[in-house]
Amino acid sequence: MRFAFTEDQIALHDAVRDLLNDHSNAAQLREAWGNETGRTASAWGALHAMGAIDAMRAEADGGLGFNEVDAILIAEASGRVALAEPIIETMMVAAPLNLVTIGLSAAVVTHESPFAPWADTAEVIIELAADGIRSRHRQDTTLTPRSSVDGARRLFAVSPNTEVAPASTEVALAFRRGALGTAAQLCGLSETMITVTVAYAKERKQFGVPIGSFQAVKHHLANARTKLEFARPLVYRAAASLRDRDAEAGVHVSMAKAAASDAAMVAAKASLQCHGAIGYTTEADLHLYMKRAWALGGSWGDAAWHRRQITNHLERAPIGER
């Protein structure tokens, strides 16, 4: 048993984090909200250049042969900056299955996430259906734009695919990777919301003292931090279970997504309340992260949906399972 990342994994994470701080900071994210595609100017290219986008592709296919544990810290780092790029869809869903050309992006729809983010700039639209994975080039689909509360997250309804699905056993794995990557992003978002709120609470004064010295503010943020502390290990464990093709990996992913979604909702609410009125404007950066958290909390199965999968599992499972 060793429940920690390797030095290499951490070094890679740090490199991705530094890259994203350069290419996807709050100002750059605001630009993405306002531009045509909703995507950042340079983050995708930079991530591609360092090999992150295609990291989970086999080395023979031009990737780095990363497994889910290798990739999960990249996903978390992308969440920390609310990266406005289809990284989970591409890095964790499409690329390891070789469904997209190296360097290009994919869009994904599932029953639990029927609108595909950034589909208009994707090479392929992938549908994770009950009976298998269907993949089409964007040009072969009709995209209908929908508006997300997250202004950078350009959503599209996709015209139905009437093709007979290719038989595939990978659909469960692909869905789990997508849900897991989203859970990791939610952990990153929680961390950022707490960080920006702590900074604000140390600086903002009322009644002659920083508002962060009030016990009510402290306890809001302590609760959020504690929720995150106990969500993150479930995400890392699910990553390892997926890597190991554990028979229970689906349950572990559901635990991770449920916990990460809940933690992000708690962090969002605590952060907004501690910001007070300034957090209620778009002038504070908080809303950039909070709205992404709202969107991702309900994507790839919300917390209640994942808990239901676990409940169903527990009704079948022998007692004592862990």
Place this chain on the structure above:
Amino acid sequence: MRFAFTEDQIALHDAVRDLLNDHSNAAQLREAWGNETGRTASAWGALHAMGAIDAMRAEADGGLGFNEVDAILIAEASGRVALAEPIIETMMVAAPLNLVTIGLSAAVVTHESPFAPWADTAEVIIELAADGIRSRHRQDTTLTPRSSVDGARRLFAVSPNTEVAPASTEVALAFRRGALGTAAQLCGLSETMITVTVAYAKERKQFGVPIGSFQAVKHHLANARTKLEFARPLVYRAAASLRDRDAEAGVHVSMAKAAASDAAMVAAKASLQCHGAIGYTTEADLHLYMKRAWALGGSWGDAAWHRRQITNHLERAPIGER
């Protein structure tokens, strides 16, 4: 519309409150915990002498002809002192149906409250069954004692009654009166738990100041007080609906019991936490009220059970019902 009690009703409440402070204070309640019957030495007699026990009996039958609104403040006052007497069972269930001799006590079992409190000192055991009301003299039953966490609340399982139930339309009314009286008691208990905790928090010092000056303690108690503030009106409204034989009275009683049970659980938890270790001993009075709250919260249908009745109602009801 006048949503308030009359001066007469308030005067009667005050008289009952004063009487109970004399006959059912914490010391007297502790005696009841230790004695053979679990009942107080003098409260029942005193309540009988002032006419409270049989208040809901028709005047022609020797009562005061009280309706549910007249009686509800008596029930609440009895909860405030955690009265160790079967007052709800007798005053609100048995007496108005003339099922018990004036001055004597009744015990009641229902599907949702299968153990009858203080049955061994009751004249009659009443069963509220789906098909009607069955009533037997205590001597015609076999009582098996069960132990409640509330040491004064002597519970008994009652041998099955195989008689054919008399057809009765009163069973729903009787159950609602019992649930409503219990809801009122829970409001009284919430009030007392908050009161004793506020007193302790003003007196107990840590770090050189009263613990009640800490924002965390303040907010625990503010939450409890707010829950009570919004539970009590539902109890009073349900009393009036029952009095008026409103077609929706059953729903209103369920709203009252659900809200009062939840409020009492919040008050109990906040009170214990604010007391700290002293509340975790039986030397503080808090436990007398808290344990009664736990017991009554689960009796006559717990909060979840009552919410389910309302959910079922809402699924049938036309939209716009209020």
Place this chain on the structure above:
Amino acid sequence: MDLAFSPAEEAFRAEARAWLQANVPNPPLPSGDTKDGFALHLEWERQLFDARYAVVSWPEEFGGRNASLWEWLIFEEEYWLAGAPQRVTQNGIFLLAPTIFEFGTAEQQQRILAKMASGEEPWCQGWSEPNAGSDLAGISSTATRDDTNGGWRLNGQKTWTTRGAFCTHLFGLFRTDPEAERHNGMTYLLVDLRQSGITVRGVERLDGDEGFAEVFFDDAFVPDVNVLGEVNKGWGVAMATTGSERGLTLRSPGRFLATATKLIELAKSLPDTATPELKDRVTQAWIDAHAYRWQTFATVTKLVEGGHTGPESSMVKVFWSELDVRLHEIALELLGPHAELIDGEFAHWMKGYQFALSGPIYAGTNEIQRNVIAERVLGLPRK
């Protein structure tokens, strides 16, 4: 205890319901927190005013009906049940007007009230400043005596002024005695925003609407006739208003009953996602909306019989604001992956959620309200 409304009250309800059914805009108006939407809302407010439904509880001379508190509550229930628009005049008619009725001169009442209610002169609230939010007594905007012109010169800044970019007038507190400390030396002033010396900058709210404003004062002028109450006694005057804000008038129970009803409809329309655990939470929220209604009825009975409300209003503010958040949270959970959409048939839930999130923050954060409950309702020590 009498739960029935009188025949006259029921007749008033029927009349209001009929008028609203005939007149409520359909499809609903766009948000009143944008420039164009605000203008459309003012047209609606004018229509209400002309039918004498804008301010039913006011005296007839100012456009009201002398309606009782009960009738006012009935009207509010019908108003929200009919799906009628948010009141963009609300900060004037619900927050400022009660203060003018209590502290204003006859001249002020004549000059201000009817135009406020008709929407001709919409009012915004100038309370908060960049360094004075929860700590309202920390304001630093000044009003300096201008004897030459018989009035006051304003300097400083207000912020988070709801709909400030669209209103013609502002009411607020300004420091008139620079020597006085904290709660003293403030004066309640009524400011015409349509003058040089005032700059209004719209601030984008969470939901993207320009619903907030920063208001900058640079020697703006307020004549003496626009002092409300006594000079240097503004804090006491303002507290009467914040009492209104937290009390009966801002968030009538009808509003949450209407939302709860819509939530039940939503759950019924989504049988696949309305799981028993979500339906249980819908029911809980529905119970809470009714609890708020009956708690209000108890308060109104007390007021009608000559009683007063006190710090209990802080419990009311905590309750409705957190109920409003819960109602919308449950709706968003019902909507699952559709919750994030701000177009289409469900968009109003996300919009409403964002609006609801302001409830625990404005009009005194719920943290401050809980302090008030603990200290002034329960008697716990301040320090």
Place this chain on the structure above:
Amino acid sequence: MDLAFSPAEEAFRAEARAWLQANVPNPPLPSGDTKDGFALHLEWERQLFDARYAVVSWPEEFGGRNASLWEWLIFEEEYWLAGAPQRVTQNGIFLLAPTIFEFGTAEQQQRILAKMASGEEPWCQGWSEPNAGSDLAGISSTATRDDTNGGWRLNGQKTWTTRGAFCTHLFGLFRTDPEAERHNGMTYLLVDLRQSGITVRGVERLDGDEGFAEVFFDDAFVPDVNVLGEVNKGWGVAMATTGSERGLTLRSPGRFLATATKLIELAKSLPDTATPELKDRVTQAWIDAHAYRWQTFATVTKLVEGGHTGPESSMVKVFWSELDVRLHEIALELLGPHAELIDGEFAHWMKGYQFALSGPIYAGTNEIQRNVIAERVLGLPRK
């Protein structure tokens, strides 16, 4: 990241499981917080000790197995899964012993540890005083120098001393420098309770057991060999212990996993009352128990690799204590009107609930812990 235990660890698990299955008392022992129950528990502790399962992580010379942290965690999982009794020696072996290993002399270790682990000399904790609960630095019990006898004379009172009425020894803080303020001038002393000068009065706990005690000192004697660490440096020594209390050692994840498993069994056994909304909460609690397990695994990995734990342990304490309450609350809701019974097949849930309620209070209330999280994990200002 390697989620598998080694073959040796799995072998240890199998061995422990087999031994526990063969030896765990069945039916379960009565509560260890009564005089008779305590004695029966000491027999069990002796049996554990003889099989070298009492303190698996200790060196062999004191009765342990030199087990790794992983093996210790494995043993704890098996221990609770087997339904084995609460450890009545826990305050000694989990709170005092780590301090003795760190600060104790070789003589103290030889004299004290094995007898503590075997249950021959059960230890209780003398931290709290009537006026020093959350505010531990506010203690006023004194230890005065007795040069004649080469030791210290104790006066004052300790309270809420868990199982104090049944233990032979007490460890705690006493003021040795009356001039020093608050955190200074305290000494960590090891006290033999079996002497004149000490009066122990049992205090009834919430659940009716005599699980607490007040301990009165009236010139009781402690020889110099029973000073732990340096004189007047007791606060630092004690803080090492409270670190243990909040950290890994007191509440192993196995305990909550076992409760969560029992809760699932309970829900399955009560199909009529296990509504979907309650089952959803059961699932949530089960997720939380696993979250605690994996968070612990992350901490253990860090410790094994030479790292340290810091104020993060306050998050752990908040999490397990509130999880324990939730687990029992859900069980009581499943039991409905049977929840209040303290006899019969379900009685252990109400008993367990009452025990769980102490979790957010003792070892530093969760309010204090949240302050620590805010100030020392997040860096918010103290004042």
